[in-house]
Amino acid sequence: MSVLPEGLEHGGRLNQAARQWGIPRSDWLDLSTGISPHGYPVPSIPEAVWQRLPEDDDGLDAVARDWLGLPAGAGCLPVAGSQAALQTLPALRLPCRVGVVAPAYAEHARAWQQGGHEVVLLTVDEVEKALTGLNVLVCVNPNNPTGALLPAATLRRWHQQLATSGGWLVVDEAFLDASMGETLATDAHLTGLVVLRSLGKFFGLAGLRAGLVIAEPALCHALQQALGPWAMSHPARYVMAQAIQDQAWQQQQRQRLREDRKRLDGLLNDAGLFPRGDSHLFAWCPGDQSQVHFEALARQGVLVRYFAEPQALRFGLAGSEAQWDRLRSALSALA
Template sequence: MSVPVREHHGGRLHEAARRWGIPVSDWLDLSTGISPWSWPVPVLPTSVWQRLPDEDDGLEALCRHWLAVPGEAGCLPVPGSQAALQLLPRLRTTCRVGVPLPGYREHALAWQREGHEVVPLSVEQIDAALPDLDVLVCINPNNPTGHLYPTDTLLHWHQQLTAKGGWLVVDEAFLDASDGESLVSRCDQPGLIVLRSLGKFFGLAGLRAGVMVGPTAVCEALADQLGPWALSHPARWVMAQAVQDRGWQQLQRQRLRQARQRLNELLSKAGLFPQGDSDLFALCVHDEAEAIRDGLARQGILVRHFQQPAALRFGLPGNEREEQRLLLALQTLPV
């Protein structure tokens, strides 16, 4: 079996600096969907660095409260939702898996790597393909399009899959910064697995922390795959504080919504047409997307380019100065 080629993602700032001959410190990096405002991490107690992580530290209970996880469902803190999505394919025998197209490519790569048959599907193709699928992966809201799936639609797909022992895997990494409804409260049902992340909304991508919610047996099997101490003690400590900080989370939602509205206005003024329901990024479909990406890069602004369809994904500028820098740079290009 051939091994899939590793996908390139946003945030490859050092590579961009080398390619365009611009020092890392001079870039405005808008290539990811990570919040420019992070939860304020305090100084960690020395004991957090000195002792191994303890799975009986109360973190699971805090995550259950944060996400309103049903008592019958499993809840597993993981070293980033990436770790969970990479290992989930090991927990099923070879099967047929639907993945979103376009969508975060690591899902397809993970299932393909474990020998499963991967079927890329647009939103419009899912209903017709579902009878022949054992697993369906949905990203809600989608990365990079920002598309939100209606809850009733997801539950309908889940019902069809579980009737034949299948899974619906919902990646909610960007859900906190949207008007979408989480399916975590339904995870007491068989075959429903939800992935959550602290990387995007909390602006803590470097922490590598997340949660998987789903059937208890699946969570236990994934924990076995991860092995002991998978989530570092500092990550567990910071995660425990962040998920309890409801006041900051409310402020963050308001701040991200306002920043996305300003980004929409800026892109529209520049002749681009932003779309998507995530407050962390905007997708702009454009025939000259690659040329625009290169034109911005020459001015030290990094955005994410997609080929199918030709599009650019813009993360949020962190202040008015960065917004003006982006607008002025776009105005120099034939958009």
């Protein structure tokens, strides 16, 4: 049986998995995404929010600035998920040379390629030497899919070098809230630094399609013009404002995710899969038996992400005791 195709496909493709493996959708344990299984408890949405178009001066900007501790000179643009922003950013530059720190979320490279830019995939160790020949560098921090976290000092050094010649550093921080990493959003008043944030992962609200772009005001304005009016729905803006103001829930979520990641690591180590990565939302397990293990888990109705180059599996978090027990049983069968 062939594996689920990798590349530009994403986790959570349960319908495809059900067809391929002949297991009903309802019988799967889906650990293929990096989305928290503990979602923010969405409050009741007032009827007026559904009836009226969203307005940019609804206070979300101030709430987001306070949440991230942004300096006065930084722009802050709510968007319909960071995906909308990364697909639109390439249109704001003339064709140029773009480096993507790889492996990485594949949509970044595709968006710049489709925008007519030359894209070069680089390992972390190759970035320093390549910077002088780049106009844009894209970095996912923590990395998706490996979970590796780069020091903020390294990213700041890269940004400074790029900015001297009019270049950009684009930092995708979709998983940063569920890690011990330092955000670069507090530096985003500086020319040439673009930071993408998402509510989908840490808050468990992927279906909301809500995110932020933090950059200099002129770039945020250009991006807003490219996206057009009402690019983010009124209900999404309302829920985002509630979620990012709820500091008590966020603190509880961080502790819960740290504990879940430790629990996941224990199960994976017992199975000989040796988890890596600094994200509390998923574990990265490289190994030359990854495809075999992927198929063995899929036959048991456990869906994880398989990566062919380099060979690895990525495991998300279980969301209940029954799911943890099922994962433990499935991993025991691998041994």
